[in-house]
Amino acid sequence: MGHPTPHPLTIDGRDPSCLRGDPITGDRYTSREFMRKEWDHMWTRIWHVAGRTAELEEPGDYVVHDFMHESVICIRQEDGSIRAFYNNCQHRGMRLTESSASTDAFTCPYHGWKWGKDGALLFAQDAEIDFPQGNPCGKLRLKELRCDIWGGFVWYTMDENAPPLLDYLSPIPELYRNYPMDTAVRVFWMKINLNTNWKFATDNFSESYHTRTAHPQVPPWIDQDVDTARHEVFPNGHGRTVQPMRPSLSDRLPEGVPHPFDYILRQWDIDPDAYPDYETKAMQGWLDLKAAKRRLWKERGYVHYEHMDDEQITDSPHTVIFPNVTISFLPDNLVFFRTEPHADDPNKCTFDLWCMAFPVEGQTVVESIMAGPQPLREAELQIRDFDDGRGVPEIEGQIVYQDMMLAEGMQRGMHSRGYADAYLSAQETRVRFFHEVLNDYIEGRR
Known part of the structure; x- marks a missing residue:
């Protein structure tokens, strides 16, 4: 060659x-x-690097990427895919986690709301009796970002209209x-x-x-x-x-x-x-x-x-x-x-x-x-x-x-x-x- x-x-x-x-x-x-x-x-x-795929070997493994005042979680799903979510509770905005680890669900340290790996709300205190607008479980989800992989790196973008990762990185x-x-x-x-x-x-x-x-x-x-x-x-x-x-x-x-x-x-x-x-x-x-x-x-x-x-x-x-x-x-x-x-x-x-x-x-x-x-x-x-x-x-x-x-x-x-x-x-x-x-x-x- x-x-x-x-x-x-x-x-x-x-x-x-x-x-x-x-x-x-x-x-x-x-x-x-x-x-x-x-x-x-x-x-x-743009597209940001959150971490390495080697950090996300099993379902529930996640990395946290803090950027300026923003924070993003990238987490391995049960089907092997990786999804990215903004790192804040949809109740009142509390940060859910401070460092990379592994979990079955994110529990908000403020009021105990629990969010699944897929971003769905699993539990909220008094969910069925104290929300005039209806039970938030099954309704609310963490806000998701686009996420992709290249080179063993996990990438995400905050822009819904950004080009696909491989197009952005081209050539x-x-x-x-x-x-x-x-x-x-x-x-x-x-x-x-x-x-x-x-x-x-x-x-x-x-x-x-x-x-x-x-x-x-x-x-x-x-x-x-x-x-x-x-x-x-x-x-x-x-x-x-x-x-x-x-x-x-x-x-x-x-x-x-x-x-x-x-x-x-x-x-x-x-x-x-x-x-x-x-x-x-x-x-x-x-x-x-x-x-x-x-x-x-x-x-x-x-x-x-x-x-x-x-x-x-x-x-x-x-x-x-x-x-x-x-x-x-x-x-x-x-x-x-x-x-x-x-x-x-x-x-x-x-x-x-x-x-x-x-x-x-x-x-x-x-x-x-x-x-x-x-x-x-x-x-x-x-x-x-x-x-x-x-x-x-x-x-x-x-x-x-x-x-x-x-x-x-x-x-x-x-x-x-x-x-x-x-x-x-x-x-x-x-x-x-x-x-x-x-x-x-x-x-x-x-």
Whole structure:
């Protein structure tokens, strides 16, 4: 298998002629008025990720997703389907539950009304004798939202008129149909409170121009050089950078420093010392790695390679799903990043980090890329304050930690009268494209 042909919806993510040129002004990050517009016109219309299907194995298993002032329950039904309901009692609006768990029925902690897994009211105190308008049981139901599944993720939307999930995500499901995403095990799970606007992460993950400065450990094993990585955007607002997982020819480690690419080659029975020079090792070694993985995957238990093409088994398509979800697709890992706005303050957000690994026979510990070695099992949620890095020592020095170390300085810069708009390189075209799609939502063009 060779490189896939570009999807028909692909737009060149390095071509600024596809942009209108909408300015990226500081108030987009600091203004409560702009924050309100995002809620009214964008957040209430998109599809949100509530959790993983692995959390909902049995009927009654449910996840709670809190978003700003809203809260949604997604619960597995007796027939195996998953349904989503607003997390409030139809009696007087009380929140029914505060955290994910499993139940046969939700009992309101205020007046004891009981709601079934299917949203129907099962019990209300004095139901038959004290309601002039009639017994509410059998009449009232929790308010339901549209719910769907893709990639092992549970999604919902607050908009009854939103496009179907697969249409909203298009062409992402087609691009990644070869990855058995539902089999990935979430081995690290952290929610981090950050003092920055949620858009910092989408901006950051929409370009790799910052890598040389912010992530000097990356070029030795992921080639993000300006003329190497492939930048793509799609009409729905999604985009990706397809990065070869081979050494950059521009940024080199000092002589004598152990090279991470050598370790990767040796894992697949390739001798890194057999190449005559660095350039040959980087370019021919990358091709030899594809061939070795093609030859050896089955006997080594890498069953997830079966349907992946030559690009997917050696490269990293770093993908932003509009507006706030990023997934790094690596040959053996998925890394899910998501920022969500604070309920009231545009200068704050939460940052979700989910490191997921495809199971390989015989492996009990996996390299999670963004959180180091982890046991191959479903992780427990950890909630932390970033606190200038002090609150997350487990990921200190990792790529995502370095990104978060920049976040608060960027947010302070957005308050400055000295900033009016971004002056972007061609490889940052996706950054402005994201803001223009956001503007389309806010101004009613989507």
